[in-house]
Amino acid sequence: MKKCIGCDLGGTNLRAAIVNVESGDVLYQMSIPTLAREGHDAVMGRMADLFLQVIQSAGMQKDEIGSIGIGVPGVLDLENGETLFLPNLPGTWPHVPLRDTITRLTGLPTALLNDVRSITNGEWRFGAGRGVDTVAVFAIGTGIGGGLIVNGQLHLGIGGTGGELGHTMIDFNGPRCGCGNDGCLEAYASGPAIAAMGMKAVSQGRTTSIAELCDYDLNRITPKLIAKAAEAGDEIAKEIYEKAGFYLGIAAASICASIGPRRIIIGGGVAQAGELLLGPIRRTIRERVYVMPVEQVEVVQSQLSDNAGVIGVACWAALTNDRK
Numbered sequence: 001m002k003k004c005i006g007c008d009l010g011g012t013n014l015r016a017a018i019v020n021v022e023s024g025d026v027l028y029q030m031s032i033p034t035l036a037r038e039g040h041d042a043v044m045g046r047m048a049d050l051f052l053q054v055i056q057s058a059g060m061q062k063d064e065i066g067s068i069g070i071g072v073p074g075v076l077d078l079e080n081g082e083t084l085f086l087p088n089l090p091g092t093w094p095h096v097p098l099r100d101t102i103t104r105l106t107g108l109p110t111a112l113l114n115d116v117r118s119i120t121n122g123e124w125r126f127g128a129g130r131g132v133d134t135v136a137v138f139a140i141g142t143g144i145g146g147g148l149i150v151n152g153q154l155h156l157g158i159g160g161t162g163g164e165l166g167h168t169m170i171d172f173n174g175p176r177c178g179c180g181n182d183g184c185l186e187a188y189a190s191g192p193a194i195a196a197m198g199m200k201a202v203s204q205g206r207t208t209s210i211a212e213l214c215d216y217d218l219n220r221i222t223p224k225l226i227a228k229a230a231e232a233g234d235e236i237a238k239e240i241y242e243k244a245g246f247y248l249g250i251a252a253a254s255i256c257a258s259i260g261p262r263r264i265i266i267g268g269g270v271a272q273a274g275e276l277l278l279g280p281i282r283r284t285i286r287e288r289v290y291v292m293p294v295e296q297v298e299v300v301q302s303q304l305s306d307n308a309g310v311i312g313v314a315c316w317a318a319l320t321n322d323r324k
């Protein structure tokens with residue numbers, strides 16, 4: 001049985017899991033606060049300690065672990081093993097030699113991968129993407145992350161930057177996106193964008209149960225609350241998910257035309273709305289793609305929830321290490 005460590009470097013928590021990379025099982029895991037304000041050197045020290053600790057707590061020896069994979073929330077230089085821009089971590093970590101530092105501190109070969117590409121790899125190997133060779137993943141939360149599997153391989157592009165599906169443009173004159181561009185999908189269909197549609201409906205005084213559900217406090221409106229209203233039959237709430245699903249479908253239609261995916265996986269917290277969101281995505285791609293057999297493209301919900309990233313990056317580390 002081959003085991004690797006998969007780590008999720010989050011702005012709030014550091015999570016490390018020992019993963020059986022042949023079955024996708026998480027054998028043991030631990031989580032500690034990132035304490036990102038202490039700076040990258042301190043965080044890397046805590047990461048290395050956590051990895052050694054998780055091996056010990058699982059009752060294993062270091063030589064039973066093949067390698068370590070770290071899922072990183074931002075832009076990386078994969079060739080040099082450095083972080084380039086982590087927008088959610090203080091200091092943004094420009095040119096931090098994360099890979100080699102962890103290798104030096106733990107004595108284990110280490111590989112880096114963007115966090116949503118890690119999720120993509122996990123879902124493809126052991127989740128909703130199993131059995132097909134070309135997959136697109138949209139992970140919808142605070143932002144919209146993405147990832148692509150093309151012809152049976154995780155697509156990387158320049159330095160691993162390929163697959164940012166949340167920044168597919170919906171309207172080049174559209175609202176400003178967090179990335180600096182105008183009109184990206186993320187500005188239309190992320191969790192905050194969906195919540196904003198609910199806030200707008202309530203503040204305009206439209207007749208919707210969202211108002212009662214949030215106790216007339218706009219700050220309490222979340223995608224989850226809107227989904228609850230929609231499931232109870234609220235027309236405005238259903239309309240909001242229709243709209244978000246339409247925008248996602250428009251972006252997905254472009255992906256269908258570019259890579260011909262057999263499956264499109266919708267993940268992240270917002271995907272818990274299920275068919276409310278998946279239905280309109282499916283309808284939109286069927287209506288807006290003519291150049292490939294779009295009726296064969298499946299649109300499904302992710303399956304591995306919180307574990308997709310650590311499983312995916314552990315498998316990535318195993319593969320990267322085998323190639324050396």
Ligand SMILES: [Zn+2]
Pocket residue numbers: 166167177178179180181184186
């Ligand atoms: Zn953008």
